Amino acid sequence: MADVLILGTVALDNIETPFGKADNAMGGSASYAAMAASFFCRPAILSVVGEDYPKEHLKLLESRNIDISLIKKEGKSFRWEGYYEFDMNEAKTRKTELNSLEGFKVNIPENYKDVEHVFLANIDPELQLSALKQLKKPEFIVLDTMNLWINIKKKELLEVIGKADILLLNDGEARMLFNTTNLVTAANKALALGPKGVIIKKGEHGALLFMDGRHFSAPGYPLENTKDPTGCGDSFGGGLIGHLAKTRDFSEPNIRKAIVYGSAIASHNAEDFSVNRLKNITMKEIEKRYNEMKEIREF
């Protein structure tokens, strides 16, 4: 069994940034999130890949103590091809091939239905809703999404937001979803939908938490060498749920800590292509960066 169930995508990515490129690299929201969560506990990925999905990618996941038994194999793999321009703030999509993702239905085996911690990583909100319907009574649910679902499945997205404990949005998504430029206003509107807390991810500017009438501002880690920001949001979410599942403490002060762990992992992730950095860092390096993040905000 697993400590965290992660629903999301497992993809093959072709990525180009001003600092190089990677082809047929492991990608997808669930891959990044599970790699990040695996520093703290045992995650299970709920997803689908094609029959063509490289064995070494799946082996890497397994080697990290990630339960891959809920990854279905069917048809051709989901592929994403994207690039970043000089400012690297926004991924531009060249091509998306849904392939096996298109007909993917969530089907959770009986013995996984009482999982306690759930990360609904970025994927179609209908699948996120379907997963929640099948689970018995998860103790803590973290939800992520992307601008695409705000545009084409807003109704379903709003429904699943109402069922989540913590909602993750990046600043652009928060402004778009709640039709305001003010992030405090956006966060208040998000909280009105039901979640206990809202986290707004701001990339290099850090992250904000709004919960229990309080506000937390996590600093961004000052990175000089960003090679590929793909998966930073996913690994942030994975690190966050991983720390929460490990500590089983869902209080606001511990969510602050979880955010900083998520940021520490996400900042490492940006230092190399695909999951290349995540597969090499150690918990000691994560702790070191966590402590550096204490130091940089001291006054």
Add this chain to the structure above:
Amino acid sequence: MADVLILGTVALDNIETPFGKADNAMGGSASYAAMAASFFCRPAILSVVGEDYPKEHLKLLESRNIDISLIKKEGKSFRWEGYYEFDMNEAKTRKTELNSLEGFKVNIPENYKDVEHVFLANIDPELQLSALKQLKKPEFIVLDTMNLWINIKKKELLEVIGKADILLLNDGEARMLFNTTNLVTAANKALALGPKGVIIKKGEHGALLFMDGRHFSAPGYPLENTKDPTGCGDSFGGGLIGHLAKTRDFSEPNIRKAIVYGSAIASHNAEDFSVNRLKNITMKEIEKRYNEMKEIREF
């Protein structure tokens, strides 16, 4: 005599934002900076206004214990007319009338030449250089600028950067001046020009300090009601130099504190038009916000 000499503009502003408008309002980099610095010490403004400049504006400055004896009166006042669109991140200029500013020459009286603390607020870098040439040996110099001077007087700006102790830039200016999107790289390039420290102002995202091989990340104060961001950068700089001049401690840890005081004042400034908020807040309110900024970054 004054504790801080502030060179900058004293303007008449016509401002329009999505939340209202203000006409013939007190504006200019030195006005905002001096109002902010006056919470900590006695600033003197070195500037020029027109014969038409409203007496009540000058009286307001005087009532805040600001030395206005170095404000020359000549011709017509410098006027700026601008507006903000919905996102309020960037001021758009409708019209600039330099008027008396055009022929302005810096002329520092003998008895002000041994001033210890200097804020070179946003103004032509040639005037900033001229001020530094006339001063005897100021102990601490803080320098601000704007994108206009990066575009049309880069050589002079680089020269004055070399003479400053602390350089202030907003993130857009830092990226533009050093031709990089990475703020750590920009800060390192700035430090190579000579200043002891560089502060990158990021508006709602807070501010960064790079100094003594260390990095500080100040949170942005979460404002829900921003009415007019005009002068936030100037009042940030004024609060910063004010705290430093009062404490006479120019160490990195104290500059961190000065940044948070500057941010606390700047966040108040955005809550109303022109200097309307700055003229009403109390030191107690500033201290309260300073302490809130400790709380929001705790983990």
